[in-house]
Amino acid sequence: MRQIAALLFSIAALSGCANPGIVKLSPDTYMLSREAHGGIFASPSALKAGVISDAHAFAEGQGKVAIPISAKERPMGNGPAQWASFEYQFRVVDKNDPEVRRTSLLPPANVLIQKIENISPDIRTKDESIRPVDVYAELVKLDDLRKKGIINEIEFEAQKKKILSTK
Template sequence: MKHHLPLALAVCLTLNACATADIVPMGTDVYMISQTSAGGVFTNMGTLKAEVIQRANSFAESKGKVAVPVAARETPPAPGRMPNYEYQFRLVDRNDPRASGGGLIKTPDMVIENRNQAPAVIVNPPPKEVAQPKDVYTELLKLDDLRKRGIITDAEFEAQKRKLLQGQ
């Protein structure tokens, strides 16, 4: 008779399984660590985060340094999706002012872009049309025609002619 692990124990071991990536250098004294849990929706994100940060702190201690958080990104558990926590940190000396604490840069889980363009706003209205210089000869012909038809008097014709010739 073979002994089999009870099904409940097998499920428990499976749910607690984690895939932890090695600590990866990202630049001068900046590193990243990532851990994915096979626990699915049953994963406690707080525990997952604590394990990752503890590994980063242990790594820093092994180098005689302190791990200062730079950025973190989490993928929360959901049906069909394994939760993940990615942590980026910088190694600094214990007496470095940054060693006393640091803040994480929140990275968005989703970026929504609005590709609609706002209507153009005219700050300065366009300049009014500049009056084109009048063709004096054409204007004089029009005035003379009005005088000949009796629409304007000879005095009005002379007054308008003076204005045109003076450039008004």
Template sequence: MKRLFGSLCVVILLTGCATADIIPIGSNTYMISQTSAGGVFKAMGSLKASVIKRANAFAESKGKIAIPVAEKETPSRPGQMPNYEYQFILVDKDDPRASNPVLKAAPSTLIIENK
């Protein structure tokens, strides 16, 4: 049993976090998502920070600034690893939106009424 637990811990440490590539989801809108294999042992704050740092580095590589558009976090629970999804746009450094970004939580469920 100890050997199995030790092997499981090693696998979790080696896999760490599964991070998707930054993908375009519009003409100037991008998304990045990261899932942690650390489960309840991974703080959501550090997961978010890692994702936002990658988005900022991506923007900087293009000479731009990443402005948040939406976020969605899925906390860990039995059978589900924590996940953080971040959507952003790129703007020039002198763009007015760069000085006061607003982040909105993405809805987990949309209800559409037919009238």
């Protein structure tokens, strides 16, 4: 009976950090995520170290180097099935790549600032600028209307007087 209990405990302990595998996000970017199912007996630092070492082993298997992009950890919760987890995103680059010399792991932003404002643009579809009246052109048009018989002599004189008075 003790042997069965010890066997079950060791199976549970070994499967406590199950690894779903490395997921390819883009041609050179990968993600590795793992949950610690050991509950209060699981070590968060061992979880992180295991994930990061697996990422480096994956890159070394290709003859390259793993450059960290981001890491996100979730501590163990208080309820059932709220396991601690660690997600690690990394790029696989050549050993001669300039990014290998200096890497920085930036935490994800937990605050997002949005600026939303209403803008009322002053759009005009017609030219409303004041133009000087071309008296000569207006009189020529008026005379043309009179010659074509569209307006009579009285209307012509009234419009002519109006044009000359606006100057």
